[in-house]
Amino acid sequence: MMNPSHPPSIPPLTRRNFFHTAALGAAAAAATPALLRGRDIPAAASVAKARNLIFLCSDGMNHGTLAFADQYLRMTEDRSSHWMGLYETDRSVVRALMETRSADRLVPDSAAAGSAWGCGERVNNGSLNITPDGREPAALLVKAKARGKKTGLVTTTTATHATPASFAANLSTRNDEESIAVQYLERGIDVIMGGGRPFFLQRTRGDGRDLIAEFEAKGFRVARTAPELKAIAADHSRVLGLFADGHLPYSIDHRSDSELRATVPTLAEMTAAALLCLAKAREGFVLQIEGGRVDHAGHANDAPAILHDQLAFDAAVGVVLAFARERGDTLVIVTTDHGTGGAMVNGLGSGYSATEPGLLRAAEVRHSYEFYLPRLLAATPGERLSLLRNYTGCEITEEELAALGFVPDGPLPNRWSLNRAMGALLERYFAVGWTTGHHTGEGVEFAAVGPGAGAFPAYVRNDAVHHHLTEILGL
Structure with missing residues (x-):
């Protein structure tokens, strides 16, 4: 079980403190041995079961980015990040190193990396749950729906971007975001939040379909602003939240613009809203949460931007841990799909005396x-x-x-x-x-806490993660 003493600043998630919790966080089918190459899935009787799964991905986060955000919080708030605090105080957490390659490349893109989790097989870069030999294995959220679970996707990118799509769609190319939106509708994903309005609007879709109306006809409430989301989340189990035409703004730009703060929800706020929508699901739920703009900041080699988006992601981690701690039936995964940019805090100045001032200067941008x-x-x-x-x-x-x-x-x-x-x-x-403007091939952080966490070994392939999850969830 998770240590109830950490972090003390995060209260349990209830209707009453719904957005207050998010604001606090922002401030502060088993596989064969051949498929897994010798990494057997434990027998069903030996694996603890979870009712719910919350899978958090800081897209493109390498070890240096995680350390940067944690070091900043220790300097300025005298506390660890929620992610690193989990390692410090919870002896039940499983910390692993995850291999990230795709079927055709040592360095994956987000579609292939996410699909490894999504379907349990490695696919070629650029494709979504389509194997190199053309098969279309069922994605994790589709399996969850078949067992009566509610499902959700929350991201700071377009809602139809590669990482969220990897848990729900089967397509030969990640770039067909209009078709991804259709598959979300057809496959009954219950909660969808992010950007990408044009992929849902009649006037901007190539086929002229009004997906907004089609979602509403299936019982969805549609939110276009943060106040609209706050008004509907507690009382509706099916929500489509589209808060930008493209990706949501970088957190660094969001925090500097009063209009954006008033209209665009943070990742922590979207997370809290999604949990309100899904928490009462009779058979449980599976929710993926992505901090997608960490990857974009890594590609851009933008240190202030990557810091603030990693901090925003960590605030969402805090919301999730509070929810899971209160319930005891929820497996939480916190990880990344690959590194991007190779960010690293480096010694600066004589005796490295300029390092801390440099980090603080970056944070003030x-x-x-x-x-x-x-x-x-x-x-x-x-x-x-x-x-x-x-x-x-x-x-x-x-x-x-x-x-x-x-x-x-x-x-x-x-x-x-x-x-x-x-x-x-x-x-x-x-x-x-920075080492590059591209993705990196390093092993990445993988943390699991809650029922079933003990199933994960200390070194895990990305495609093996799916099979552990389906075993733990009884899918």
Whole structure:
């Protein structure tokens, strides 16, 4: 059982403290041995059963990102992150290293990595639960629905993005988000929250279908803003929440914009709402929660953005742990699908004395590259240095500006090269460095706590995770 003493700042999740809890968090079919290559699934009688599963994925989070967020909280709030606090205080938690490769590549994309969890087989990069030989194994949420469980998907990306889709859809390409939305409808996913309105709207879909109306005809309530979500979550078990045309804003931009704060829910708020929708399910539920923009910040080499999205993800972890602690029937998984960017806190200055100030400086930045680099590119040459200093809070020099590709009478740098150059430049100020703008092939963190957690070995393949989950859930 989980240690009820951690974290003391998170109260049990009830209707009364529904969004209050989220706000506190924001502040502060068994496989064959051949398939698993020797990693047998324990016999059914030996595996503890869980009624519910909450599966949290910080997409693209490498070990350095996890440490960055935890170190920041220890410096500023004198506490650990909820994830690392789980390791510190709960002796029942299982901590594992997970292998992440896909069927055709050592380094996976999110579709293939998520599909390994989703269907228990490795698929090629870019595909969703379609095996290399063309089979379409049932996804985890489809199996859960067949056993009468309620299901949900919550993300800060488009609701139809690769990671949420990997638990529910079968498609040859992750890019067909219109078809993913249709499969959510057809397969009866009960709670869907994220961005991506155009994939549901009649006027923007290629086939002209009004999926909003079709979801409503099946008993869904539709929320377009945070207040609408708060108003309906407690009394409705089927909710479609679409809060942006594209991905939800980076947390760093969200916290700096009063209009976004008023209209777009945080990941912790969406998580709390989803749990209210699903908690009374007679046969239990399976819920996937994704902090998807951690991956995007990693691709961009944007240290302030990755910090604040990891903190937002950790706030959702706090909400989930409070819920699970109160009930005792819920398995919680906290992990990532792969690393992105290779973020790492590095020693800075004489005796590394500038490291802590650098991290604090990064945390004080108010906007993401996504917000301010287009403005920098559109500015006149005479405006760029002051703009960059203003947005970063750093005394950037003329020479450093030129190193970004802004040279007199020269062509403007492209966004990809500018992202990489910004990451390299700001390492000197923020003490956070990068190895790449792509995914990485490292083993990643995997934590399990609650009924059935003991089934997971200390080293686990991503495709084996699915088979452990179906055993624990009785699917």
